[in-house]
Amino acid sequence: MDTQILIANLTNPTLLFFILGIIATLVKSDLEIPATSVKFISLYLLFSIGFKGGQELSESPFDLEILYSLLFGIIIASVIPFYTFHLLKRKMSISNSGAIAAAYGSVSAVTFVAAVSFLEAQNIQFGGHMVAVMALMESPAIIIGVIMIMKYEEKNENSGSIGEIIRHSITNSSVLMILGSLVIGFVADAKQAEGIKPFTTDIFKGFLAIFLLEMGMVTAKRISAFKEYGMYSALFAIFIPLVNGCVVAALTGLFLHSEGNRLIFAILAASASYIAVPAAMRLAAPKADPGLYIPMALGITFPFNISIGMPLYFFIVRSL
Numbered sequence: 133m134d135t136q137i138l139i140a141n142l143t144n145p146t147l148l149f150f151i152l153g154i155i156a157t158l159v160k161s162d163l164e165i166p167a168t169s170v171k172f173i174s175l176y177l178l179f180s181i182g183f184k185g186g187q188e189l190s191e192s193p194f195d196l197e198i199l200y201s202l203l204f205g206i207i208i209a210s211v212i213p214f215y216t217f218h219l220l221k222r223k224m225s226i227s228n229s230g231a232i233a234a235a236y237g238s239v240s241a242v243t244f245v246a247a248v249s250f251l252e253a254q255n256i257q258f259g260g261h262m263v264a265v266m267a268l269m270e271s272p273a274i275i276i277g278v279i280m281i282m283k284y285e286e287k288n289e290n291s292g293s294i295g296e297i298i299r300h301s302i303t304n305s306s307v308l309m310i311l312g313s314l315v316i317g318f319v320a321d322a323k324q325a326e327g328i329k330p331f332t333t334d335i336f337k338g339f340l341a342i343f344l345l346e347m348g349m350v351t352a353k354r355i356s357a358f359k360e361y362g363m364y365s366a367l368f369a370i371f372i373p374l375v376n377g378c379v380v381a382a383l384t385g386l387f388l389h390s391e392g393n394r395l396i397f398a399i400l401a402a403s404a405s406y407i408a409v410p411a412a413m414r415l416a417a418p419k420a421d422p423g424l425y426i427p428m429a430l431g432i433t434f435p436f437n438i439s440i441g442m443p444l445y446f447f448i449v450r451s452l
Contacts, residue, residue, distance in 0.1 A: 146249060147438055149341040153348020165346045173343045174407075175309055177245050180332045181263055182310040186317020187325055188260025198261045200387050201397075202268060208401050209269035212376055213237030213276040219372075223364050226285040231413045231420035234277025235429050236372055238405035239269045241310065242347065245340060246438045247399040250446075251392050258392030260317075266400055267311045270408050277409075278416045347430070354423075355431040361424050369404075369432035377402030377441055381448040391449050398445035402437050404429035 156163040192198070213233040220229035244266050251258055317325070381398035388394050406429040413420050 142439060144249070144253065146246065146337065146341045146344050150344040150348040150351075150435065150438070153345040153350075154352045155348075156345075157349045157352035163349070165342065165349075170343070170346050173339050173346075174242075175305070176339055177336075177343060178241055178309040179313045180336050181241075181245055181248065182267075182313025183317035183320075183325075183328075183332050185260040185263025186314040187320070187322070189264065189314070190260075190318045190320075190322075192260060197388065198259070201259075201261060201265055201393065204384070204387070204397070205265040205269045205400070206272055208376075208380060208397075209237050209239070209272040210276050211237075212401065213273045213280070216372060217277065217280045220368070221284065225419070226281055227417045227419035228421055228424055230277040230281035230285075231409070231417050232368075232425045232428065233280060234274045234413065235406065235409040235425050236376075236404045236433075237273025237276060238409050239266055239273075239400045240403035240405055240429070240434060240437075241266065241407065242343070243399055243403040243434060243437050244396070246344075247396055247442060249337060249340060250442050251395065254446075256392045256395075257390070258396050259390060262393055262396045263310065263314050265397075267314065269400060270405070273405075274409060274412045274416070277413075281417050347434070351427075351431045351435065354427040365424065365428055366432060369428040370436055373402040373404065373433050373437060373441065374444075377437070377445045378448055381445045382452050385449070385452045391446075394449045395442070395446050398449065399437060399442060402433075402441055402445065404433045406430040406434070 213236065216236050217229050217233035220232055224232070248258070377398045380401035381394060384394040384397045388397070406426050409429075410422055410426055413422075413425075
């Protein structure tokens, strides 16, 4: 691995603000970002990524590479929760196994944003269609996780129908925002879109830094609740994303040429959802413990991916 890329990533201001958030909680600082501000910033980040992706997609001809990318995204979002569920159910309850499998098969929009920032720092382009790939990968994993729970748990009366779960996963605020922004960016007039470029581009990294500061504080608060589940959960939260990211970084070399697109795919495969999946699992798997799968995704997998994972996956992309 290129140590310069690793050092550059570890000294990235956005990552350092994430670390500051962890420190603030550990020293019991009264530092706090209002919940309304955090919600606004998260919606802004999704809007900005979606809109810019739509603009880039409108300028790109629809070809086989885009089609293969969309199909590949759906495939890995279905395969990952399937195999991880069968690994987990040996050690955990069916509900917890299904919820964790759905989280690790789905994607983290914030990790995607961090990957975009990483690529920009390396001056590497990626296709606007990767935003659509990310959005498409949200729902299949949730559906597979729910199907596994319904199949293996005899009494799961409160899980709701598959139709309800699909509707809930699609209308989830994060999915709807990024899909809607993608469509608007795609149909918007290019000259008119230039008028909001300072808002969608120039202030993006500043808002990302503040958001990751909040993520650092949330991570430090939730990690304590996760400890009671033992070493297996912690190792899973590192090892499974590592395997997923490395395998996908290598496999995408078979049909993609863009280093940026391949890295995005790797980070999507390695990431875990802590927004859309918990919202869906409240309805689908009420017995699943959010104190387990949220800290796994947010407290371990997320910081691992944005610090060590991205440089490693990028190294594999460039090597193969």
